[in-house]
Amino acid sequence: DKLDIVLYPDEGLREVCKPVPEMTDELDKLIDEMFYTMYDAPGIGLAAPQVAVQQRLIVVDISETKDEPIALLNPEIVKTAGKITWEEGCLSIPGIYAKVDRPSDILVRGMDRDGKTIEFEANELLAVCIQHEIDHLNGKLFIDHLSGLKRTRAIQKFKKEMAVQANS
Ligand SMILES: O=C(O)C[C@@H](Cc1ccccc1)C(=O)SCC(=O)c1ccccc1
Numbered sequence: 054d055k056l057d058i059v060l061y062p063d064e065g066l067r068e069v070c071k072p073v074p075e076m077t078d079e080l081d082k083l084i085d086e087m088f089y090t091m092y093d094a095p096g097i098g099l100a101a102p103q104v105a106v107q108q109r110l111i112v113v114d115i116s117e118t119k120d121e122p123i124a125l126l127n128p129e130i131v132k133t134a135g136k137i138t139w140e141e142g143c144l145s146i147p148g149i150y151a152k153v154d155r156p157s158d159i160l161v162r163g164m165d166r167d168g169k170t171i172e173f174e175a176n177e178l179l180a181v182c183i184q185h186e187i188d189h190l191n192g193k194l195f196i197d198h199l200s201g202l203k204r205t206r207a208i209q210k211f212k213k214e215m216a217v218q219a220n221s
């Protein structure tokens with residue numbers, strides 16, 4: 054079932070998450086709930102700290118048909134190359150979008166939900182999304198990649214939108 058998505062500026066979003074020691078039935082259930090929550094938002098990625106679980110676990114699916122799910126435990130970026138600018142959003146900072154520069158090609162290593170170590174290359178939007186999710190595991194948000202002025206403006210816009218919603 055659907056999980057609540059933690060919103061900025063919740064402190065949990067700023068914590069460095071702990072590695073997952075091994076796959077468990079509980080984690081398997083959490084992964085299903087994270088995919089369900091992500092598809093419902095809708096989003097193309099979700100990191101465990103966004104649902105108040107401070108563990109190194111991310112789910113991603115950039116397909117339009119919502120049938121290419123990737124769950125990664127303890128993901129690491131082994132190599133990067135190239136550069137891409139993408140207008141990113143974040144389910145924990147709804148309504149805010151901003152251009153972020155990141156490497157366009159990455160080699161990712163992690164454990165899949167069967168507990169097997171996997172290593173694969175990702176590029177373009179998949180690379181952008183995986184990097185955005187791994188940032189969440191390190192307490193980093195996409196607005197942290199913005200210049201001071203852009204970041205301040207994004208936060209002010211978000212706070213204003215939240216205030217409007219609170220009074221509506
Ligand atoms: O907060 C998150 O991690 C989810 C975020 C992931 C992400 C989006 C864009 C660039 C990098 C990472 C989102 O999914 S925001 C919503 C979104 O971008 C989207 C929603 C529906 C269809 C397509 C994109």
Ligand SMILES: [Zn+2]
Pocket residue numbers: 142143144145185189
């Ligand atoms: Zn995000």
